[in-house]
Amino acid sequence: MEPYTVVYAQAVIDFLLNEITSKRVYERIDRYRTILASFPDLGALYDPVYEAARPPFPCRAIAVPDTPFTLYYAIDEQLRRVNVFAIEHQRTNPRGRFEG
Incomplete structure (x- = not known):
């Protein structure tokens, strides 16, 4: 079966370009693009x-x-298609996570 297409929202692309300064961290995140293409249900609901x-x-x-x-x-x-619409640092306050 063909893998899914993984698409990053513009906000995710901007975050990756502006907030991720470590090449190692960027590569780990990018690796998950490939993983999610084959295993889209890997993440928890x-x-x-x-x-x-x-x-x-x-x-x-x-x-x-x-x-x-x-x-x-x-x-x-x-x-x-897997639509990655947000990326977040795990220490961010969750109470306003998806507010406008």
């Missing part, structure tokens, strides 16, 4: 306790090992 931390649609989250970052993504089964 994201169901936070705080209402303000909920995105407006069902999604998954996966902590990238050996980095302080988590990727948030939604799967479009019809298009076989």
Whole structure:
């Protein structure tokens, strides 16, 4: 079966370009693009306790090992696409995670 296409939202691309200064960390995050293409269900269903931390649609989250970052993504089964819409440092306050 063909792998899924993994697409980064512009906000994720901007974060990677402007906030990630370590080549090692960047490479680990980029590796997850390949992993998610083959295993899109790898991340846990994201169901936070705080209402303000909920995105407006069902999604998954996966902590990238050996980095302080988590990727948030939604799967479009019809298009076989993984849409990575957010990346976040794990120490960020979750209460306003997906507010405008």
